[in-house]
Amino acid sequence: MSGHSKWATTKHRKAAQDAKRSALFSKLSRNITVAAKEGGDPNPDNNASLAAAIEKAKGYSLPKDKIKVAIDKAFGSGKDAANYETTRAVRATVTINPRPAVIVANSATKTAGAADPIFTGTVTGLVRAGDLGAVSFGRSNAAEGVGFYPGVIGATFLANPNYSVTVVPGSLQGDTASVSCKP
DSSP states (O other): OOSOOHHHHHHHHHHHHHHHHHHHHHHHHHHHHHHHHHHTOSOTTTOHHHHHHHHHHHHTTOOHHHHHHHHHHHHTOSTTGGGOOOOOOOOOOOOOOOEEEEEEEOOEEEETTSOOOOOOEEEESOSSTTTTOSOEEEESOOOOSSEEEEEEEEEEOOOOTTEEEEEEOEEEEEEOOOOOOOO
């Protein structure tokens, strides 16, 4: 006697057999699922590849309930069917258009001879703030005289191909400086 029990030897042999059988059953179940999907019909009478896969599985003693589960898995039925929506893959051409974004520069008033005011504006249509970088506002002319300058306040931003950006310029009104004289 070698000091090992007969049961330990039997247990190890059975574990190895069970592992091989489990791997075989998994492969047979997968073959049934694939055959059912490719044939497009869960009925083996109408699906020759499914019928062949089932016959092969029966030859290896795959239980009927495992066969049914494999077929149900292919067509989204069975106990978990309510949790899933079955869809078919289709080929399609998709066009992704840039999202419209609008930058509106606010109009401003400036007193002649004074420094420019801080130009402001609004940005709408972005998915995330900062998608166009730090948007800044400024004017496109250097005129200092009194008068109305339409569309001279614009915006600078970081170009982003995911957006179609429209800039609505603001106007600048140059007013006269008030002079007070003391006698």
